[in-house]
């Protein structure tokens with residue numbers, strides 16, 4: 320199993336991870352279960368240098384079809400540290416795209 324770590328300068332953090340589908344943000348250093356979730360925390364345009372304004376996963380929400388506002392992410396604790404995953408079950412299909 321390959322251990323990846325965050326070696327992005329100048330703000331290197333101590334986060335390590337092993338999941339190949341996981342995504343670590345080089346701007347805010349939050350860690351996501353999938354690239355899809357990573358993309359969701361940066362709803363704005365990506366700038367030419369590859370950076371974008373990050374949303375705070377803890378406070379981001381989405382509005383369901385029936386008007387209910389639910390959190391976008393929930394934080395889970397992994398052996399390597401905290402990770403943001405989809406909050407609700409019905410978004411899991413997106414996570415599974417990674418396995419296809």
Ligand SMILES: [Zn+2]
Nearest residue numbers: 344346347373
């Ligand atoms: Zn970020």
Ligand SMILES: [Zn+2]
Nearest residue numbers: 325332334348
């Ligand atoms: Zn980092």
